[in-house]
Amino acid sequence: MPSSNGSKTVLLGLGNLLMEDEGVGVHALRWMEAAYTFEPTIQLVDGGTAGFELLPLFEDNDRILMIDAVEFGKEPGSITVLEDDQILTELTQKMSLHHLGITDVLSSAKLLEYCPQKVVMIGIQPFAIDNVTMDLSPDMQARLPKVVATALSILESWGIHTSAISAS
Amino acid sequence: MAKRIIVDPVTRIEGHLRIDCDVKNGKVEKAWSSGQMWRGIEPILTGRDPRDAWIFTQRICGVCTTVHAIASVRAVENALDLEIPLNAQLIRNMIIAAHGIHDHIVHFYHLSALDWVDVVSALKADPKATAKLANSLSDWPNNNAIHFKQVQNRLQKFVESGQLGIFANGYWGHPAMKLPPEANLMAASHYLEAFDYQRKANQIVAILGSKTPHIQNLAVGGVANAINLDNQATINMEKLMHIQTLMSELKDFVRKVYLVDLAAVGALYAHWLPYGKGVTNYLSVPDFPMDGKGTQFLTQGGYIPDGKLDQFKQINSFNDSFFEDNVKESIKHSWYDGDWTKHPYKEETVPKYTDFQDDAKYSWVKAPTFLDKPAQVGPLANVLGMYLAGHEGAKTYTHMALDLISSVAKTKVGIGALHSTLGRHAARCVRTQILYDVLNESYNALVGNISKGDFDTFNAPVFPKGEVSGFGFHEAPRGVLSHWVVIENGKIKNYQAVVPSTWNAGPRNQNDEPGPYEASLVGNPVADEEKPLEILRTVHSFDPCLACAIHLHNNQRKEIVTVHAL
Numbered sequence: 001m002p003s004s005n006g007s008k009t010v011l012l013g014l015g016n017l018l019m020e021d022e023g024v025g026v027h028a029l030r031w032m033e034a035a036y037t038f039e040p041t042i043q044l045v046d047g048g049t050a051g052f053e054l055l056p057l058f059e060d061n062d063r064i065l066m067i068d069a070v071e072f073g074k075e076p077g078s079i080t081v082l083e084d085d086q087i088l089t090e091l092t093q094k095m096s097l098h099h100l101g102i103t104d105v106l107s108s109a110k111l112l113e114y115c116p117q118k119v120v121m122i123g124i125q126p127f128a129i130d131n132v133t134m135d136l137s138p139d140m141q142a143r144l145p146k147v148v149a150t151a152l153s154i155l156e157s158w159g160i161h162t163s164a165i166s167a168s
Numbered sequence: 169m170a171k172r173i174i175v176d177p178v179t180r181i182e183g184h185l186r187i188d189c190d191v192k193n194g195k196v197e198k199a200w201s202s203g204q205m206w207r208g209i210e211p212i213l214t215g216r217d218p219r220d221a222w223i224f225t226q227r228i229c230g231v232c233t234t235v236h237a238i239a240s241v242r243a244v245e246n247a248l249d250l251e252i253p254l255n256a257q258l259i260r261n262m263i264i265a266a267h268g269i270h271d272h273i274v275h276f277y278h279l280s281a282l283d284w285v286d287v288v289s290a291l292k293a294d295p296k297a298t299a300k301l302a303n304s305l306s307d308w309p310n311n312n313a314i315h316f317k318q319v320q321n322r323l324q325k326f327v328e329s330g331q332l333g334i335f336a337n338g339y340w341g342h343p344a345m346k347l348p349p350e351a352n353l354m355a356a357s358h359y360l361e362a363f364d365y366q367r368k369a370n371q372i373v374a375i376l377g378s379k380t381p382h383i384q385n386l387a388v389g390g391v392a393n394a395i396n397l398d399n400q401a402t403i404n405m406e407k408l409m410h411i412q413t414l415m416s417e418l419k420d421f422v423r424k425v426y427l428v429d430l431a432a433v434g435a436l437y438a439h440w441l442p443y444g445k446g447v448t449n450y451l452s453v454p455d456f457p458m459d460g461k462g463t464q465f466l467t468q469g470g471y472i473p474d475g476k477l478d479q480f481k482q483i484n485s486f487n488d489s490f491f492e493d494n495v496k497e498s499i500k501h502s503w504y505d506g507d508w509t510k511h512p513y514k515e516e517t518v519p520k521y522t523d524f525q526d527d528a529k530y531s532w533v534k535a536p537t538f539l540d541k542p543a544q545v546g547p548l549a550n551v552l553g554m555y556l557a558g559h560e561g562a563k564t565y566t567h568m569a570l571d572l573i574s575s576v577a578k579t580k581v582g583i584g585a586l587h588s589t590l591g592r593h594a595a596r597c598v599r600t601q602i603l604y605d606v607l608n609e610s611y612n613a614l615v616g617n618i619s620k621g622d623f624d625t626f627n628a629p630v631f632p633k634g635e636v637s638g639f640g641f642h643e644a645p646r647g648v649l650s651h652w653v654v655i656e657n658g659k660i661k662n663y664q665a666v667v668p669s670t671w672n673a674g675p676r677n678q679n680d681e682p683g684p685y686e687a688s689l690v691g692n693p694v695a696d697e698e699k700p701l702e703i704l705r706t707v708h709s710f711d712p713c714l715a716c717a718i719h720l721h722n723n724q725r726k727e728i729v730t731v732h733a734l
Contacts, residue, residue, distance in 0.1 A: 016227060017227050018212060018224070018227050018228070046382065048227060048233065048382055049227075050380075050381035052274055052278065052363075052366060053370055053380055053381045055363065055367070056367055108278075108363065110326070111322075111326055111360070112360065112363060132211060132212050133212065134212065134224075
């Protein structure tokens, strides 16, 4: 198993907390924050819907794991793991000029020659984003343990150990 | 024959904006601005503790988290008539000034410069000639041939990699792109450097706000920062020194790079100065209070009707009734139930979607009005307001920018040129210069006050029985932001946010008068209907950002421009 030996990792939850399943990345992050302890080489960041404010994370870290809602046109609740260049290829919309989202942050990081060894995104197809609410839809809430397990297993494969905080 | 051009979405952030233009003989005849997502965030606040509202409101928008937090605590403090300690006011000032500098740098370089700067053309530039051009304008240390050559190599590598990423959708080689290769290389080089400086500005926000993107240090009644010069966990000497270092680096960049690039782009595109005027009722508000109550301000604001600078009426305090009484919103052309024009305290938010109807309802954005007219908000309104109120910095930097543009363009460019697409960029740059001064002045005042032994940062709020209401405004990077709250027995009864992009992106109002985006597009040239770069230039000059921040990723590739015959 690879060891984390001092390399820096960030776990980044993304999304809008006010828009139901749109906020699943932040919900997952908060769950993990509350239920697990992490070694000090990993930083947990609630990125919300920020853009370039997240760019320094790509300069300062060796590995980046993002969790976000993604419109893949797939079955709601399905989890897709994208790695490195796949993220840009899959998510780049032929959209407007130079307005930013996480894909622009990624490509700006490239332009600036920030070279994290590994960038992974866990994308979750939402069930519902139409309601203005701070709660996930019940279906997504039920899916959350699977999202968290996916994130933990990726961290584990990077040699980052976590331990569940016992209820007692 | 007239054609309809639809650009949808114009921005990929903050809820989607769609722009429709009818174009005839290469010019825009009529335009519509439509918000394509419902921003009914306010109902989520009903019934909550007003002390918590700012934590929720800073999630309204992904770009302007800080500004919604500030406007929210100000609204609740206004309802309670609660004065906050001077230190708290100064710490808030520094956070919002630094945030504003960050935001303006990002807007100019990363969100809109590529409407004017052709990155691919920069590959053809001669680095030595670029250095000569850059040195004639500024003594910035990186303006040398070796640095420009390195930048060119990096761009070349990036372009050759085939993964253009952030540049992928640029209109390279478009006939409206006019800069010579050397000017393009100079601007592209500063585009890269600007990444570092927006970060430095944001570090100041992070030091004082404990965290970004979502600051943690606000409280109704002040800030949660403790001040103890010898304690690691509080605002201390080391943190203040760090802020001072960041400030001096920022100063050089905004004075020697941003101001100069703005002038170069303005001068080399002087033929664009006549375009994009639009609505010339300008609204701005005073900000950066230097007392606990909000009566003395470092920047001023007010209302200018119909571009008549001699009829400027100043807004003077956080309690100003001229502002409070004259803001309304109309839903005649918006997807809400009914046809009313109401004051924010009295509004309700009941969605009713129809499809896009040119002459009826076509947007999720409401149409705000001031004195029953549409108003343009943003740095241009703010700089004009400060200028007319006699703000020294506003006068100095405005003339500095205009003189530099005039000297490069070799023609006299006066203050009247500011009523334009490029004028909005110029004003944003002038405002950035002022924000640096504000940051510096607030810093010095904070250090001075602490050295007098004043460490207070918080006055506890007390909520009365019965109903109270209040409003809080903030001159945010995109213009006037106001939050309106009605509190009953200590709980929120009604909450409305009237946001800057609503003022500018609003649809036609109760009298069918177009909003600022819509009016500013009329008369714009369009050289190539399939690539309406000129439309984007004008819309981007407002720094569009629709305030609901849905940002769900979409892997569907989608054309953004559609053209059809009418």
